[in-house]
Amino acid sequence: MSNRNRKWIIKDSEGRVHGPFSTEKILTKIGQGELIGDEFIASFPGGDWFLISQEPEFYDRLIEVLAGSSGSGEDEEALSDFGDLEDLESAELQESSSQKRFGDEENVKRSRDSNYREKEKLNVEGEFNQNFSSHKGSKEKPKEKNRVKRQSISEDFRNENSKNKSSKSSAEKRKQKREMDSESVIELTDLGQLMRQERMRRVRLPIFLGIIAILVGVYFHLDKGERSERVHLVHLGTKKSSIPKDQLAKRIQRAQAYYSAGNFSRLLQAENELIQIIESEDRNAPMMALLCLTYFELWPYAYQDSHDLKAISIVSQKVNRVDPGGQNSATCQVVDLLARGRFLEAKNMTESILGNYGAASSPPVPFYYFKAYLLSGSKELSTAISYLNSAQQLSPGWLSPYVLEGEIHSKKGNTTEAAKIYQKILQQNPHHKVAKIKLGLIEMRDFNHLEKGTSLLKEALAASDLVPSRVFSDAFFGLAEAALLRQDKGQALAYAQRAYFYNSSNAGAKNLIVSLGGTE
Incomplete structure (x- = not known):
């Protein structure tokens, strides 16, 4: 298979996976500013995750975009005669049965950088x-x-x-x-090698100085309280807790209610309750499955390192001993596979459970959600919505399927339906910050309700609850757009800087900073 025809999947900073895309499509996304170099990619199917900037062809394109190169001009034409930078590094991802865990990216990077330096050293020896x-x-x-x-x-x-x-x-x-x-x-x-090295030397310094200047400027425009945070998933302990029998049922109901609410602070409360319940009832498989689902919802906020993977693994192993081969055990296994980026295996297990238990008296509700989640990054968006509707009918109080459905409708361009869904979420949980931000953006951009939209955005941002970084970025960029419509360039620049801080791949925020930076 030629390199241009290879398929890739992309994982963004929230842990969401998109694709698969061809090499050509990813190069186009880089050129359009949709990808900036902090994303992870994996060869599809079965590849390990690594930074997109570690793939030579994508690295070249990222450098061109950062340098403001259009791919034409005298310097570009002269340099193109010497070939691609792929001559410096050939490091195609090999499929392996043993998967790399999150947190190992640094080791991979050191290895690849070491190989790069060794080749560079050999090429520049002599006169x-x-x-x-x-x-x-x-x-x-x-x-x-x-x-x-x-x-x-x-x-x-x-x-x-x-x-x-x-x-x-x-x-x-x-x-x-x-x-x-x-x-x-x-x-x-090899004069081409030397020309490329000279080009990289000339280009890198102004690029990195420019990036540092932007980030330093953004840093000093931010209030400390507005920074996004990361959390570590709490490990299930071995110490036996004791919850009186007459309180256990109430604690379980409380944990289920916290989880169903879906916002960050409630998910943390659900995690805490479930840890105590399982430590008290160490054979309660349904609560172990619910803890795994809570971990899954908290994953976009987690460090996603070996500590967090171990938290999922501990519960997965424990429930497998209590409920081997059952739905509860499979729930934790799918969460573990998704967290490790093993999507094909997660897809196969999800489809197997749906095939075996879909017509049972107790349908596997989480697996309808998993199936929709796995389809949300593909073109089968209508199919994904049908699975979400099944989950909603079986568990109407669970808000996560509604949030995902709203995102899919927005992706399809059906913002009217998306707005209805976000309004329904806020009726059940007025503190759902993600739903409030997404509804505010729709009101402002799609319904031309500028005041109503900005009011929702400001109200959401004033709340102390966390949302994923990209959602923060979208909210601040929406406020920047509103300020620009009011001809308030100073406020627009400040909001755009916040948007860029939370998500450096927000091309709209970056362009707005550049266009306004010289006048403020």
């Missing part, structure tokens, strides 16, 4: 600087240059031998031959 300076200004194609050099070197060598044949000893001639051979090796150095 490259002298040769590079002598050829840097040439307009000829590299292949033509090399042919000219070969002819010139050969002719000079023959003329020199003929001239000195009668006057030099054989020892001197051998010495000269060695010197000329050595000289020819130097002349035939």
Whole structure:
């Protein structure tokens, strides 16, 4: 399979997965500013996750976009003659049965950087600087240059031998031959490699200085209280808790209500309640499954490192001993697979459970949600909605399926239906910050209710509850757009800086900062 036809899946900063996309499609997304280099990608199917900037072809495009290169112009044309930077690094992702855990990206990066430095070292040994300076200004194609050099070197060598044949000893001639051979090796150095290195040296410094300047500016415009936070998932302990029997049923109902509410603070309360319930009732498989689902909802807020993966693994192993092969055990296994990015395995297990238990008296409600979640990054959005509707009918108080349905309707362009869903969520939970932000954006952008939309956004942002970083970014960018419509450029710039801080791949915020930065 050619590199351009390879398929990839993308994981954003919220842990949401999109795709699969072709290499060409991802290059287009980078060019449009939708991807900025902090996302993770994996070869589809079965690949391990690594930073998108570690794939050479995507790295080249990211550098071009950061440099403001349009892909045309004299400098670009001259440099393109020397080939792609893929010559420097060939590191295609190999499919492996053993999956890399989150948190290992740094080790992969060090290994890849080490290989890159070793190749760079080998390529620049010798007298490259002298040769590079002598050829840097040439307009000829590299292949033509090399042919000219070969002819010139050969002719000079023959003329020199003929001239000195009668006057030099054989020892001197051998010495000269060695010197000329050595000289020819130097002349035939990969000048394309040196040109690319020089280009990277010239481009990187202003790019990184510019990025640092933007980020420093954004940092000082932010209030400390507005920063997003990360949490660690709480591990299930081995210490036995004791909850009186007459209180246990009430605690279980409370945990279920907290989980169903769906907003961050309630999910933390659900996690705390479920930990205590399971430590008291260590064979309560349904509560273990609910704890796994709570972990899944908290995953966008988590560090997503080995500590958090272990939290899921502990519960998954425990429920598997209590309910081997059952729905509760499968629920935790699917959550574990999704957290590790093993989506094909999660999909297969989800479909297996739906096939085995879909017609049972106790349908596997979470698996309708899992199925919709796995389809939400594909083109089968209508099918995803049908699975969400099944989950909603079986568990009408559970708000997460409604949130996902609202997002899918917005993606399809059906913002009227999305607004109805977000209004329904807020009727059940007025503190659902994500729903309030998304409804505010629809009111402002799609219904032209500027005051109502901005009021909802400001009300949501004033609340102390957390939302994923990208949702924060969308909210602040919506306020920036509203300020711009009111001709308040100073306020628009401040909001755009906040939007960029929470999500550096927000191309709209970045462009707005650039357009307003020079006047404020």
